[in-house]
Amino acid sequence: MTIVSLMRPLRGSRAGSPHAMRGPRERGAARRPRVAIVYHFFPHYRKGVLDAISRDDFDVTFFGDPVERYQGIPALHFDADTDFRPAAVKVLNDVSFQWAAVHAALSSEFDVLVLLANPNFLTTWLAAALGRLTGKRVIFWGHGFLSADRSLKNHVRRIFFSLGHAQYLYGYRAKCIAEDFGFRSRNLYVGFNSLDYQSQLRTRRELLARPEAPRQPFEIRILGVSRLTDKCAYDVLMYAVSLAQETSAWRFRLTLIGGGPAESSLKALAKQLKLDIDFVGELYDEEAVAVHIFDSDVVVSPGKVGLTAMHSLMFGTPVISHSHMDRQMPEAEAVAHGFSGMLFRYGDVADLSRCLISIPEVFGDRRQTRENCFRIIDEIYNPYRQCQVLSDAIHGKAAGQGNDMQVLCGGAYEGRS
Numbered sequence: 001m002t003i004v005s006l007m008r009p010l011r012g013s014r015a016g017s018p019h020a021m022r023g024p025r026e027r028g029a030a031r032r033p034r035v036a037i038v039y040h041f042f043p044h045y046r047k048g049v050l051d052a053i054s055r056d057d058f059d060v061t062f063f064g065d066p067v068e069r070y071q072g073i074p075a076l077h078f079d080a081d082t083d084f085r086p087a088a089v090k091v092l093n094d095v096s097f098q099w100a101a102v103h104a105a106l107s108s109e110f111d112v113l114v115l116l117a118n119p120n121f122l123t124t125w126l127a128a129a130l131g132r133l134t135g136k137r138v139i140f141w142g143h144g145f146l147s148a149d150r151s152l153k154n155h156v157r158r159i160f161f162s163l164g165h166a167q168y169l170y171g172y173r174a175k176c177i178a179e180d181f182g183f184r185s186r187n188l189y190v191g192f193n194s195l196d197y198q199s200q201l202r203t204r205r206e207l208l209a210r211p212e213a214p215r216q217p218f219e220i221r222i223l224g225v226s227r228l229t230d231k232c233a234y235d236v237l238m239y240a241v242s243l244a245q246e247t248s249a250w251r252f253r254l255t256l257i258g259g260g261p262a263e264s265s266l267k268a269l270a271k272q273l274k275l276d277i278d279f280v281g282e283l284y285d286e287e288a289v290a291v292h293i294f295d296s297d298v299v300v301s302p303g304k305v306g307l308t309a310m311h312s313l314m315f316g317t318p319v320i321s322h323s324h325m326d327r328q329m330p331e332a333e334a335v336a337h338g339f340s341g342m343l344f345r346y347g348d349v350a351d352l353s354r355c356l357i358s359i360p361e362v363f364g365d366r367r368q369t370r371e372n373c374f375r376i377i378d379e380i381y382n383p384y385r386q387c388q389v390l391s392d393a394i395h396g397k398a399a400g401q402g403n404d405m406q407v408l409c410g411g412a413y414e415g416r417s
Contacts, residue, residue: 033058033394036104037114037141038127040089040096041070042078045307048196048383054082056391061110063087063100072227096120101127110136112394117142117167119160128163138164139393144174144188145181147326154181166393171330172402190402191389193310193331197382200314203287204374207294207315219251220359223296223317225289225308228260233303233347235269240302240352242273248357257283257292293317297359298341302352309334309341314377316370318363320355322346334381336409338362339372380404 035058042050042064053060066086068075078084087100098121104110105127113131115124117140131138144167145154158181161167166187169175175188215221222241226232234256241252255278256266263279270277283289289311293299298320299312305321306329312319319335321328324346335341342362344351363369379385392399 033111034109035060035112035114035394036063036107036110037061038063038087038098038101038104038124039116039141040098040118040121041065041067041073042076043070044074044076045195047076048198049194049386050076050078052383052387053390054079056387058112058391058394061085061104063098063104065089065098094120095122097123099123102130105130105136106134108134112137112139114139114141114168114390114394115164116140117144117161119157125160125163128160132163132165137166137394137396139166139168140164141168141390142170143330144169144171145177146174148177148180149326158182165396166399168390168393169330169402171333172405173325173333174330175402185401186398188402189389189393189399190404191386192381192404193307194377194381194383194386195307195310195314197314197377197384199286200290203290204294204315207290213295216251216253218249219253220298220356221296222252222254222356223292223299223312224254224256224301225258225293225299225311226301227258228256228262228266230262231303232260232262232301234262234266236302236347236349236352237300238266238269238273238275238277239349240356241275243349243353244356247353250357250360252356254278255280255292255296257281257289290315297363298356300352300356304328304332305335306331310377310381313340313373313381316373318342318369318373320344320352331381333405334376336376336405339409340376375408376405379408 037060042062050062061083062078063085065088085100087098090097101115101123105113113127113136115127115138118124128138140161145157147154161178161183166189167178168189168191170193172190175190178188179185224234224237228234241254244250245252254275257280259282267279293312293315294317296317298318299308300320301308302322304327305319309319309331313334319341321332321335321343322345323343325332327346335343337343342355344355
């Protein structure tokens with residue numbers, strides 16, 4: 001499947017498909033479904049998929065909190081011709097309220113509700129129930145189940161997800177867990193995730209057209225891109241780099257992009273371990289970040305890896321993260337051993353060190369490695385694929401299998417716990 005084939009449905013309607021969405025008021029001629037997407041906040045990196053959704057074969061209204069930033073992430077500014085409606089989020093004793101979701105559920109303006117799959121939003125429970133009572137199709141968009149534990153938290157999630165007709169999920173693992181909890185496969189849509197694909201594709205082409213950056217012999221270039229917090233576990237990476245330099249002939253050049261509360265302690269640890277680390281600090285120039293990624297041999301995310309994986313693979317650089325999937329983000333599914341990255345045992349310095357030393361052997365063919373990374377983004381993790389899957393969910397079509405990474409990577413897709 002190519003980007004061209006994925007983009008094609010966005011340019012016209014799907015013949016016959018809207019009949020699944022006819023409400024009680026309109027059983028005659030087919031029409032475009034009217035969809036309300038209610039999200040707590042639309043970050044700037046969602047531009048690609050939201051633009052694609054706005055061009056698809058349904059009419060969409062976006063509801064979100066109009067704040068300029070959320071947890072340090074800039075908001076997306078919608079185009080003037082996009083139907084965006086402010087929907088403030090209020091928090092009281094760790095319980096969130098977004099009353100616009102309830103208003104959308106009660107409104108006759110919409111046929112479909114797409115709701116953020118966060119059970120901590122009390123109003124989402126109400127909106128989902130009211131949406132079903134008023135004949136709307138209700139879809140939850142989010143991570144789904146994070147683990148297969150038969151815990152109280154997952155029992156609550158199971159009740160919450162049961163309020164919807166379907167779930168749009170970021171990963172195949174979440175679908176498998178939901179099936180084990182009794183949800184039907186046909187209602188579990190795996191659409192993966194994406195960034196601003198078109199903008200990044202232009203940057204990728206520019207980087208491919210320029211001469212290769214000079215490099216030192218026997219040097220492995222490692223990059224970390226995230227806020228510097230304890231959860232990111234960059235101390236594990238630094239200990240692993242120190243061990244790798246002691247036990248191999250390779251020299252490791254480590255660059256960290258980002259600022260945060262752990263920055264001072266990481267700098268002190270670098271001094272203690274006698275590591276020459278380039279702390280770039282906060283960097284919001286997308287093209288500058290892309291150059292860092294493109295010129296690196298690997299991006300390492302030792303705590304967990306989310307959209308950083310998409311960012312790295314988009315520019316042809318493999319990813320190393322840990323294999324404990326209960327502690328991971330769904331985007332870790334894009335890391336296939338020897339194809340697009342490597343997985344080490346969670347918190348294991350020696351195992352991460354082994355991975356670092358093996359980079360020249362595992363990814364010796366840089367051109368092929370880039371092509372592998374590009375394929376994952378171009379065929380799976382892009383906004384057109386996301387939009388296609390979401391459209392299927394909106395129209396009530398049966399969900400696909402969702403195991404695209406296994407199909408693409410074959411035996412490389414192993415080593416997860």
